[in-house]
Amino acid sequence: MKTAMSLLLAAVCAAPAMAQTKSFRCNNDLVNLGDAKSSVQLKCGQPVLRDAFCKPGDARPMPRAGSGTKVVINNACETVDEWTYNPGYGQFMTTLRFESGRLVAITYGDRVN
16 A cells, blocks of 8 residues: 555656646736736736637527527637746746636746746
């Protein structure tokens, strides 16, 4: 049993983990999940890279008048923004993801050389 636990612990430690967190320090302030884009920009300034893409919305069935059949409308699109910050030498490139204007994910990338 002790050997199995040791192997499990070694496997977990060796597996690559997605570096994600709930807050990010920029300048002398913190941004947190749930913060608005405007608040993040005031605290952190301009990112080194901005990206935006369309995330497909959920299909919504709509009843068709008089026929009893349903028409599925799936043209909804939510804009997702990703801002990447370079916090400086020795730190990790940091990508902030916004959905509906709110910060939903903070992901660390490669170390800045």
